Structures are given as C-alpha cells and as structure tokens.
Amino acid sequence: MSSTSSRLGFCVIFILVMFAQEFNVVSGKICLQLCTNNRAYMTCPSTGDTKLTPRCNCCLAPERGCRIYNATGQLLCDDFP
Numbered sequence: 001m002s003s004t005s006s007r008l009g010f011c012v013i014f015i016l017v018m019f020a021q022e023f024n025v026v027s028g029k030i031c032l033q034l035c036t037n038n039r040a041y042m043t044c045p046s047t048g049d050t051k052l053t054p055r056c057n058c059c060l061a062p063e064r065g066c067r068i069y070n071a072t073g074q075l076l077c078d079d080f081p
Contacts (some may be wrong), residue, residue, distance in 0.1 A: 031059035040071040 035056040042054035044066040054068045055061050058079040061068075067078040 031057065036068055036076045038070045039068045039076055042066055042068045 039054040041051035058077040061079050068076045
C-alpha cells in the first residue's frame with residue numbers, strides 16, 4: 001500500500017510541475033506562456049515610442065500599458081486595463 005501511495009504522490013507532483021510550466025506569475029497576475037506570433041517590437045508608456053524587444057505576450061510585459069506590434073506596425077496586443 002505504501003508503494004502505491006508513493007507512486008500516486010509522485011504522479012500528482014509531476015503533473016503539477018508540468019502544469020505550472022505553462023504559467024508565469026508576473027506582479028501578482030498569472031500569465032500563460034503563449035507567445036504572440038510575428039511580434040517585432042514593443043512600446044511601453046515609460047519609454048514612449050522607443051521600440052523595445054518584445055516579450056512573449058502583453059501579459060509578460062514589464063509594465064501596464066505596453067503594446068506589441070508586428071513588422072508592419074500592426075498592433076498585436078496591448079495591456080491596457
């Protein structure tokens with residue numbers, strides 16, 4: 001019985017670890033690790049129109065209000081409240 005409990009516990013922990021890898025906690029919010037395709041640059045309120053290296057998605061941006069664009073300047077996502 002102990003061996004079965006140990007295996008079950010290991011399986012549960014393994015599943016939780018695998019599930020947790022799909023998320024990232026940023027400033028108290030949980031962000032999915034899904035990347036916006038074709039992202040070219042990012043702008044944020046604190047840097048004005050300076051083109052920054054984009055994060056994977058707007059949820060992972062360093063501050064609220066950042067926007068991610070593709071190479072043609074089309075808005076892909078923003079993080080405005």
